[in-house]
Each structure stands twice: as structure tokens, then as C-alpha cells.
Amino acid sequence: MNPCVIPTASEDTVGDGRWMSMHNRFVQQAKTSEQEVVFIGDSIIQQLQFSSLWTEKISALHCINFGIGGDRVENVLWRIKNGEFDFNTPIKAVVLFVGTNNTDCTPHEIFEGILEIIKEIKNILGNVYIVIPTLLPRGQFPNPYRERNDHVNTFLIDKFSNEANKDELTENVYVVPIHENIVGNDQTISHHIMHDYLHLTNNGYTKIFGKVYDTLCQLLKVSRVK
């Protein structure tokens, strides 16, 4: 069976219990939060909250950050099914960004896992806006994981941006193509955008996640901060 669709708590391989500590904190924050937008995903979401894009622009949209470094699709699915989305106040939008850590899964498995998360979000929060930034390329030079993430993106764009595939699941789901214009003409990725060829620099966040911010502003009908 596809491992991405089986809700799975992250194994505490080290023994310091940090993943479960974070999950428990997010469950508590959901109960007491008065935020309107939830960001959930892996380390790329987690570190977004320390960027100037977050502090200067995104946070003004009343956003909360549930990113956990190393998270895989099935981990996010587990977290949502176990209380992190049990909010006491209405949520307007969710930004979901996960998949690059599923390096041992096929693109279609990752895609199916993301669909499963979307179903679960709609199940819990109703017909909120769901924003899916496309997976980013990784590695300084071409490698199989760039292609893998690109294939996931092809599935996502076909499902959610192709009118022919519209159904109940696609309603209010917006795929934002942030993966373009990152790889240079020579097929390399610059450390000025991705300092370790996976995670974004401060400027990288402004450039790449700026599109996510713009999408949120449009959906929430909020004026953008220039």
C-alpha cells in the first residue's frame, strides 16, 4: 500500500521526543489560536517563519506556522488527523507544502498522499481555501529528486489547474507554481536562493514564497504590503 496515505507519527529515532513535543504544542495552539491562516509542512515551511517575508508581510494575514523539519506526507496527514486542525475559531485558508522528504516514494504516491491530506483538511475545516505551492527543485546539480518533485508538480497542476479535472476535491484548492525560474540555464541552483540547495535564503523566501503571499492576499481580499 502507498505509505503516503497511511497516517504515521514520526519515529523518535534519536530519543529526545522533539517531534511529539512540537505536535502537542500545535494541538494546544490550535485550541487557543485566533489566527485565520495555517501553514503546515516540512522544514521549508518551518523556516519560513524566520524570514523577513513572514515577519514583514505574511504574519499580518494572521498566520500560524505548523512546519516540522523532516516531515513527510504521511506525517502531516497524521498530525492533521490527531488534533492540529481542531481550531476553536474559523480558519480561512491553509497553505500545504510537503513531499520533498518522501525520497523513497514514487511521484504518484506523493501526489496521492497530498490528495489524502486535502480530503482530510476539507473533512475537518469544510470548504476553506487550500493553497498548494509546487514542490521545489533541490541539489546544486541535476539529480533524480528534481525530476521526482517535477513529476509531483505535473500531477498537481493537472489535477487542480485543468478545468477538465474539476470535482468536489478541487474546489477552492489553488496550486501556486513556485518551482519555476529557480534552476539556471546551466542547470545549477544558486546558493543565493537555496543556501544548502534545499532550504531557502531570506532573499529566496521573498522571491519564491512571495507568490504564495500574493495568492493569499487575493483569496482573502487583503491589500498587499508593498
Add this chain to the structure above:
Amino acid sequence: MNPCVIPTASEDTVGDGRWMSMHNRFVQQAKTSEQEVVFIGDSIIQQLQFSSLWTEKISALHCINFGIGGDRVENVLWRIKNGEFDFNTPIKAVVLFVGTNNTDCTPHEIFEGILEIIKEIKNILGNVYIVIPTLLPRGQFPNPYRERNDHVNTFLIDKFSNEANKDELTENVYVVPIHENIVGNDQTISHHIMHDYLHLTNNGYTKIFGKVYDTLCQLLKVSRVK
């Protein structure tokens, strides 16, 4: 044999070559850099460069950051032995911070590995200042890795801050005790200091690595930015 004293390149388990890309970039940067202070270590050093402490204060000391997420003691030893410290211009100080990822090693093995790195730094750069911030506690609740890191710190402080143990190796090496006052009276660590109970928030960096900045200013006889 103690794995920490055997120079080891990080294994590219995923297959995107990111670690070696970063190493190669640092080797190139060493050749062309005009910086005077090098920070080297794991993700806690790596992410320091995106904190306001770095951008507003530390960077003014002409610092370069060679942090790589996930790095272990033996990885840093390998990097230094393979060109990252082959600078063309004089280096005044090195900040070395690594060890918390050696979760399967004993405190004494980690300590010996750090000594080996110090020997190698002195071998390459001569009698520069070497600043060693103590290892930080981790995990929201008490766990074996807090004790492990504390034991490493005990070895470091005894070796480098106890007059009785002074020798050629300890000359110009300064251990900065940054591990204190992080764990609360109830034995927990707040996410306001460590967002994932391992890595520091922006405020955490200001509070905890501020002591490292102060030490550098004293050693380099530079006035601190208030």
C-alpha cells in the same frame, strides 16, 4: 576506534549531492574570502546566519559561515582537512560548534573529536583564537541527550578553563558557556528560545549566541554594537 577522530565525508544517502556541493563552495570561498572570522559547525551555526544577531552584529566582524545541517564532529574534521580552511588571507578567529548530532557516541568520544579538530585548526591556521560555545541542551523534556551534551561540556570546561590543564593545545582557546539558563525550573525548554527544541529562534540566537559575539569583540578588541 573513536569514530569522532576519523575524518569522514558525510554520506550522500539521498542522492542529491548537497553536502559535497556545500563543501566545495566553502573551499572556493576560503580561497577568495577576505573575512577574518570563520564559524564552522552544524545546523545551529548554519541557521545563525539568518538571525538578526548575525546580520546586525556578527557580520560586521567580517565573518564567514561554514555551517552544514546534520554535521557530526568527524564531518567537520574532514571538511577542515580537505580545503575549507585553506584561506589566502589571515584568519583571526574560529568559532567551532559541533557535537549534538553525534547521538551514538559517548561524551568522551565527542570531546576527543573536538580536540582533534582544534589540533587541525592550529595545524593549518597557527595560533588563531578558537572560540568553543558549549553544546546546548535539547528536547522539551529531560532526555539522555541533554546529559550527553552536558558531559561533553564538563570535559571542555575542565580542559580549557582549568588552569591546571593548560598546555600547548589550550592556548588561545576559549570555551564560552552558553548552555546555562536555557532549561527552566520545571526542566522544560521553551519554544520561544528553541522553536523545535533543538534549533534557536531569532530571540534565542540573540540571547544565547550574544555571549559568543561579546567574546569575539573582546578577543578582536572591537567595540560591541549595542
